[in-house]
Amino acid sequence: MTPRYFAVVPAAGVGKRMAADRPKQYLPLLGRALIEHTLERLCAFSPIDKVVVALAPEDPYQAGVKALNHPRVMRCAGGAERCHSVSRALEALTGVAAEHDWVLVHDLARPCVRAEDLQRLLDQLQGHPVGGLLGVPVRDTMKRTAANGQVVATVERSQLWHAYTPQMFRYGLLRDALSATLARGELVTDEAAAIEAAGLQPLMVEGAADNIKVTRPEDLALAEFYIARQAAGES
């Protein structure tokens, strides 16, 4: 049976590292809240049937967000950590997604994601037994330090990647791997880590480096720069 595609969007963070007057998903980006950009891109990608957005239960800002009223958007309550928010969004798909359907987990905080990268993920994972994620190769020399800041090693970088999102896995596999991880009392910062903990190997799919996560204040200007470059047709 042809699998369907669902997006899960963790959007319940408080943006501590942004140190702004509101959660970063509601900060202006080119005149619109950041959340509008990310959800608009996901809703415009036609293979995606539904977008489940995990929001903070007490979030007073969501009322003004146009994209949250898109017919394909569902909302659910997020959790204390990103992995809890993802787990709750997967629960919200119970009875909606079939076990073999694909779930693309994408950070709300990544508004620059390109449609061509979403399509590349679908194309390259179509027949893959596990699933995978977008990422970019590390470009700098990588060092490991001790707690005191002293460099203890140079890490061989030819097989090192920055893990990005979306991270795309079969619904049943991701749900079970993540719930097993959480049941062990472990926290993971991405979905691939839960899949790896289940002894499986996700496929890394190289994507555009401009699919950045807006984390710190300077990232807002960077995201605006990248979105403007994309609009001008620059790769």
Ligand SMILES: Nc1ccn([C@@H]2O[C@H](COP(=O)(O)OP(=O)(O)OP(=O)(O)O)[C@@H](O)[C@H]2O)c(=O)n1
């Ligand atoms: N309990 C949480 C924490 C984070 N997120 C979401 O996970 C994505 C990536 O997390 P991050 O960039 O760390 O966002 P914040 O947790 O808000 O940032 P900070 O760590 O600086 O507070 C964001 O879209 C964020 O909204 C979430 O849904 N639920």
Ligand SMILES: C[C@](O)(CO)[C@H](O)COP(=O)(O)O
């Ligand atoms: C999922 C992620 O964006 C992959 O790099 C990253 O792990 C999120 O980390 P955060 O600390 O929750 O932003």
